[in-house]
Amino acid sequence: MSSASLTHAEGSLVDFPPVPESRTRFWFVGLAAAAAWFAAAMVIGGLPDIDDFERTDLLARIAAGLAGLLLVFSVGERVVRFTIPARLRRTGPWLLLLAVALTAWELVTAKFAILPRPFFASPQALLEVFTDDYPRLGDSVWNSVRLLAGGYVIGAAAGFALGVAIGWSRAIGYWAHPVLRLIGPLPATAWLPIAFFAFPSSHSASTFLIALATGFPVTVLTWSGVAGVNKAFYDVARTMGASQRFLVLKVAIPAAMPSVFVGLFMGLGASFSVLVVAEMMGVKSGLGWYLQWAQGWAAYANMYAALLVMALMCTGLITLLFRLRDRLLAWQKGLVQW
Amino acid sequence: MKRVLPWIVPAGILLVWQALSQFGLLSGQVMPAPTAVAEAFWRVTRSGELWRDIEISTWRAFAGFAIGGGIGFALGMLNGLSRLSEKLTDSTLQMVRNIPHLALIPLVILWFGIGEEAKLFLVALGVFFPIYVNTLHGVRSVDRQLLEMGRAYGMSERAIFWRVVFPGALPSIFVGVRYGLGIMWLTLIVAETISASSGIGFMAMNAREFMMVDVVVVSILIYAALGKIADSVARLLERTCLAWNPVYAEV
Amino acid sequence: MVSNIVAQQTAVGASVDVNDVSHRFDLDGKTLPVLNRVSLRIEPGELVSLLGPSGCGKSTLLRMVAGLETPTVGTIQADGARITGPDPSRVVMFQDPTLYPWRTVKANVSLGLEARGLLRRQGHRVDEALRLVGLSQFATAYPHQLSGGMAQRVSLARALVNDPKLLLLDEPLGKLDSMTRITMQQELVSLWQRTGFTALLVTHDVEEALFMSNRVIVLSDRPAAIKADIPIDLPFPRHRGDPRLADLRRRILGLLGLDADW
Ligand SMILES: Nc1ncnc2c1ncn2[C@@H]1O[C@H](COP(=O)(O)OP(=O)(O)OP(=O)(O)O)[C@@H](O)[C@H]1O
Ligand SMILES: [Mg+2]
Numbered sequence: 001m002s003s004a005s006l007t008h009a010e011g012s013l014v015d016f017p018p019v020p021e022s023r024t025r026f027w028f029v030g031l032a033a034a035a036a037w038f039a040a041a042m043v044i045g046g047l048p049d050i051d052d053f054e055r056t057d058l059l060a061r062i063a064a065g066l067a068g069l070l071l072v073f074s075v076g077e078r079v080v081r082f083t084i085p086a087r088l089r090r091t092g093p094w095l096l097l098l099a100v101a102l103t104a105w106e107l108v109t110a111k112f113a114i115l116p117r118p119f120f121a122s123p124q125a126l127l128e129v130f131t132d133d134y135p136r137l138g139d140s141v142w143n144s145v146r147l148l149a150g151g152y153v154i155g156a157a158a159g160f161a162l163g164v165a166i167g168w169s170r171a172i173g174y175w176a177h178p179v180l181r182l183i184g185p186l187p188a189t190a191w192l193p194i195a196f197f198a199f200p201s202s203h204s205a206s207t208f209l210i211a212l213a214t215g216f217p218v219t220v221l222t223w224s225g226v227a228g229v230n231k232a233f234y235d236v237a238r239t240m241g242a243s244q245r246f247l248v249l250k251v252a253i254p255a256a257m258p259s260v261f262v263g264l265f266m267g268l269g270a271s272f273s274v275l276v277v278a279e280m281m282g283v284k285s286g287l288g289w290y291l292q293w294a295q296g297w298a299a300y301a302n303m304y305a306a307l308l309v310m311a312l313m314c315t316g317l318i319t320l321l322f323r324l325r326d327r328l329l330a331w332q333k334g335l336v337q338w
Numbered sequence: 339m340k341r342v343l344p345w346i347v348p349a350g351i352l353l354v355w356q357a358l359s360q361f362g363l364l365s366g367q368v369m370p371a372p373t374a375v376a377e378a379f380w381r382v383t384r385s386g387e388l389w390r391d392i393e394i395s396t397w398r399a400f401a402g403f404a405i406g407g408g409i410g411f412a413l414g415m416l417n418g419l420s421r422l423s424e425k426l427t428d429s430t431l432q433m434v435r436n437i438p439h440l441a442l443i444p445l446v447i448l449w450f451g452i453g454e455e456a457k458l459f460l461v462a463l464g465v466f467f468p469i470y471v472n473t474l475h476g477v478r479s480v481d482r483q484l485l486e487m488g489r490a491y492g493m494s495e496r497a498i499f500w501r502v503v504f505p506g507a508l509p510s511i512f513v514g515v516r517y518g519l520g521i522m523w524l525t526l527i528v529a530e531t532i533s534a535s536s537g538i539g540f541m542a543m544n545a546r547e548f549m550m551v552d553v554v555v556v557s558i559l560i561y562a563a564l565g566k567i568a569d570s571v572a573r574l575l576e577r578t579c580l581a582w583n584p585v586y587a588e589v
Numbered sequence: 590m591v592s593n594i595v596a597q598q599t600a601v602g603a604s605v606d607v608n609d610v611s612h613r614f615d616l617d618g619k620t621l622p623v624l625n626r627v628s629l630r631i632e633p634g635e636l637v638s639l640l641g642p643s644g645c646g647k648s649t650l651l652r653m654v655a656g657l658e659t660p661t662v663g664t665i666q667a668d669g670a671r672i673t674g675p676d677p678s679r680v681v682m683f684q685d686p687t688l689y690p691w692r693t694v695k696a697n698v699s700l701g702l703e704a705r706g707l708l709r710r711q712g713h714r715v716d717e718a719l720r721l722v723g724l725s726q727f728a729t730a731y732p733h734q735l736s737g738g739m740a741q742r743v744s745l746a747r748a749l750v751n752d753p754k755l756l757l758l759d760e761p762l763g764k765l766d767s768m769t770r771i772t773m774q775q776e777l778v779s780l781w782q783r784t785g786f787t788a789l790l791v792t793h794d795v796e797e798a799l800f801m802s803n804r805v806i807v808l809s810d811r812p813a814a815i816k817a818d819i820p821i822d823l824p825f826p827r828h829r830g831d832p833r834l835a836d837l838r839r840r841i842l843g844l845l846g847l848d849a850d851w
Contacts, residue, residue: 119449178345186562187524192531193546193554198369232687239655240701240751241677250703254691272438277528280443288441295444303445307437314436331691331731 027084029092030074036099037067043103043111044124050113055124055131062127063102070095121301129305137290141309144286147203148275148317151210155271156264159215163222163263167256168248173223180219188213188274192281202282206275213274214267218260225259226252258332261325268321272314287313370552375559378552387541392560395526395537398454399564402461403522409462410469410518411511418477418507419499431470439463440528452533457526464525465518472514476507512576519572523565602787603668603678603754605631605654610663611812612649623649624660625812636781636788638798640841641808647791650813651757654789655681667755677701680753684760686740688732694743695719695728701751718746721780738769745777749784756781758790762797774801778825795841799834800827807844817844 045060073084102123108114110122129137166173166180188209199205233251242251279288287310294302352372358364359371370378382388413431417424439460450456480503488498530539538557545553607629614621623646631637639647652658653665656675665672667679680701688697699715702708708715719725722742732740741761748756761777762770778801781788792798798805799821807817819841823833 175347178348182348182562186558186565187520187527189524189527189531190558190561192527193542194369194551194558197546197551197554230687232683232685233689235652235657235681236683236687236747237700237704238657239675239677239679239681240704240747241675242700242704246704251689254689257691269438273440273524276438276441276443280532291441291444295448298448300445300448303448307441307445310441311433311437314438315433318436329691331733 027074027077027089027092029096030070030084030089033092033095033099034067034070034074036096036103037063037070040099040103040106041067044106047111049110049124051110053110053122053124053128055127056110058131059124059127063099066095066099118298118300121304125301126305126308129302133302133305137306137309140285140287140290140306141313143283144275144279144288144310144313147206147279147283147286148210148271151207151275152214152268152271154207155211155214156218156267158211159218159263159267160222160260162215163219163260164226164248164253164256166219167223167226168252173227180216184216184220188216188270189277192277196282202278202284206278206283209274209278210271213270214264217266217270218263221263221266222256222260225256228259229255257329261321261329264321264325265318268318276310370555374552375555378550379556379559382541382553382556388560391536391538391541392564395530395539396564398457398530398537399461399522399526399568402458402526403465403518405458406462406465407469407515407518410466410514411473414470414473415477415503415507418474419503424474428474431467435467435471439467440525443529443532447533452535456533457529460529461522461525464521468517468521469511469514472510472517473507476510476514477503479510480506509580512572512580516569516572516576519568520565523561523568527561601633601754601785602635604633605629605755605787605789606666606669607650607654608664608666610650610653610660610665612646612653612658612661614649622812625814626663627808627813627815629806629815629818631787631789633787634785635804636778636790636802637804637806638790638792638802639806639808640792640795640798640845641813642810642845643793645808645811646813647808648759651681651759651789651791654755655679655757657681677705677751678753679755679757680748680751681757681759682744682748682761684763686732686737686744688740688743688747690732692732693728694724694730694732694735697732697743698746698750700747714750718750721749722746722776738765738773741765741773749780753786756786756788758788758792760791760793763793770797775826777801782825795838795845796829798841799837800829805837805841807841817841 041060041063044056044063049056073088076082077084106123109120110124162176166176191209191212195205195209196202199208229252233255234247237247237251275286276288276291279286280292283289287306290306291303294300294306355364355369356372359369359374364371379388413427417428442463443460446456446459450459484502484506485498488502493501526537527539530537531543534540534543538560542554542557545551545557607627610624610627611622612624614623627650639650641647649658653660654667654672656672656679659673667676672679688694689700692700695715698718699708699712702711702715716725716728719728722745724739724742724746727735727739727743732743735743741764745761758777762773765773774797790798790802803821805817805819805821806815807819808814809816819837821837823831827834
């Protein structure tokens with residue numbers, strides 16, 4: 001075999017043996033968190049309330065239960081063969097902080113009413129909303145998600161298709177550019193009054209507005225992604241006999257995906273705002289409407305509860321999109337810092 | 339000629355729209371004809387109502403922007419420069435960021451009533467996040483080597499801030515400003531529509547009550563124009579402030 | 590150890606005829622003449638190097654042979670048929686590996702077959718091409734996990750899988766370190782000897798041209814015309830210390846306007 005052989009040993013891909021895990025250290029943070037939750041339970045259950053709240057007991061029990069669980073986890077690791085999931089371990093400091101924050105909040109509201117009374121709700125009042133008003137709240141979340149999903153999917157799909165078309169075809173870009181320039185600077189909420197006139201139902205009007213709010217950033221970023229694809233990528237595929245279809249589907253679109261996702265994230269943020277406003281102004285359902293309804297009754301606790309749920313919902317949806325991106329753009333890892 | 343040609347499409351749409359309205363195919367209740375919109379524009383301008391509303395809306399927009407942007411900028415700088423301060427505040431801020439600020443409208447109304455504070459608060463809150471996030475990002479992405487070099491040359495911390503950190507973060511801050519301007523109008527529109535007794539949003543809302551769709555369209559166009567002007571000014575500022583940066587030299 | 594992919598291709602390479610080609614680019618409204626009446630014939634199975642000053646139009650000529658660009662004046666033929674567009678029988682290997690970062694090594698190599706809808710039936714050739722360049726173990730790696738030399742080898746495998754009759758190489762080794770570069774030069778030559786495709790190599794490196802090719806074509810400054818067409822009748826494998834190569838080297842450097850006294 002000549003020295004010019006092409007079969008090179010490129011170094012074998014060694015599978016490293018798993019690093020033997022040293023005996024994990026005792027979970028002190030967990031124990032501290034257990035103590036903090038226990039203290040919270042004592043404060044909530046022990047000190048008298050300034051007013052009669054119905055759910056004080058339940059709240060105290062929940063806090064005590066959490067304290068017990070944390071105690072079992074942190075001590076149990078030593079006693080029985082059992083390892084604390086790494087994720088739980090990582091949240092330790094947060095659990096501790098949460099207990100402290102809850103205690104403080106409890107003290108300044110329910111126990112001593114240091115914060116002005118109607119404006120700030122106590123933890124047990126919030127809990128009461130969840131235990132007593134959950135059908136309405138759950139229904140609102142469901143309606144919001146449905147409305148949002150419809151508009152978002154339509155907007156994202158249309159924006160993606162339009163963006164690819166504009167980025168790919170000079171002719172389409174040429175004609176579409178001024179239209180985008182015209183409607184681009186107009187905030188989606190500005191369409192609200194006219195949309196409620198122009199569409200047969202407030203639901204369809206809201207779907208349109210959400211789609212619009214999503215579609216614009218997705219269009220622009222897909223377009224710039226497609227337009228920014230390294231021209232050499234096309235040359236490579238063309239010399240190997242690729243059709244136009246192949247160039248669009250297998251070169252332009254995958255190369256533009258990182259940019260598309262930036263658009264999808266921006267669109268998601270914008271669509272939340274439009275969703276809430278549309279629900280307040282037209283659609284008589286959903287979290288936005290719930291907030292509006294709570295305002296009518298000056299029901300602060302319900303409002304805070306709804307805001308909390310909304311924060312969870314938005315965070316959840318954003319996390320979902322992050323997951324999707326991580327799956328689809330796994331190849332990008334190691335190229336850019338996230 | 340090449341630059342004019344693509345505008346034919348929007349112009350064509352306008353013509354078709356006018357024609358459809360003329361022949362009664364498009365109800366004036368849904369979409370008033372362009373000429374009707376122009377007439378409405380003339381009407382509200384002459385009555386002086388429009389200028390007052392534009393003035394008050396612009397004032398609200400920029401006052402809110404100054405408050406929210408100022409706090410966002412200061413906090414972004416602080417958190418960018420001090421790890422301790424970032425540890426303390428950043429994760430809380432990131433959590434709050436996920437709630438769309440417009441969802442706070444009912445709460446804000448209960449807190450502040452429907453006075454000016456409510457609108458300023460909402461605009462400021464909306465503008466705060468993009469400016470905060472981008473300032474922080476800008477400071478963080480300032481070239482470490484430049485910082486070291488400044489220190490090596492014995493520049494004072496003050497000088498390092500004004501000569502290295504601030505100019506380095508500026509491109510990112512401008513991104514935040516332009517994004518924030520968009521949110522500023524978006525917020526103001528809603529805030530004025532829901533709770534106000536003056537301003538363009540109120541004009542639109544009022545017109546909607548009385549089914550004057552043409553005035554509604556006029557107010558939308560005015561919002562678009564204001565948004566466009568604010569964005570152009572920001573761009574101009576960006577280009578003059580960042581003339582040293584090759585990315586902004588042309589286009 | 591000659592694999593199938595090589596055995597199949599004892600069919601010979603294409604011939605190339607460049608007939609009186611001139612080319613101009615539009616640069617901001619001004620015309621920039623790049624090629625000036627270039628005529629050239631490459632016999633089947635030859636490995637011809639193009640040398641010339643930077644910016645003279647070497648890459649442009651290569652892109653025209655690939656069918657990525659159309660000459661302003663004149664025609665180019667491959668096996669007697671006029672070249673009007675890209676064709677999988679003529680594959681280009683660029684200076685950058687230009688691997689698709691979103692595809693694994695294997696998927697990158699499959700590109701040509703996939704583009705022509707042959708992947709189902711001829712998928713095994715992908716593995717063979719990878720084996721040929723010694724990267725079978727990295728089939729599932731992503732491009733950012735490869736070294737520069739490995740990436741360039743993937744790019745070579747991606748070209749070879751198409752069974753090219755004409756391989757167009759635009760400074761394929763330009764960005765490699767000198768050691769990897771020498772190894773890759775040897776590998777390319779041995780591959781070319783075994784398979785018999787025709788190759789056109791653009792390079793900046795006089796040594797590389799002398800070491801690898803049957804003929805060296807020296808182009809003049811822009812607009813490029815052929816300055817010299819130097820056959821190199823030495824057997825392969827060549828030795829870098831060969832005094833005849835040293836003579837040729839001096840002559841070529843002289844043609845390029847560099848005194849080779851040192
Ligand atoms: N698409 C294009 N549009 C306008 N001018 C071009 C284009 N491509 C190349 N040129 C010009 O043509 C000339 C020759 O370019 P080419 O890439 O062929 O040079 P080269 O000989 O390969 O140079 P190098 O050795 O540095 O790679 C250059 O002056 C370049 O500016
Ligand atoms: Mg070149």
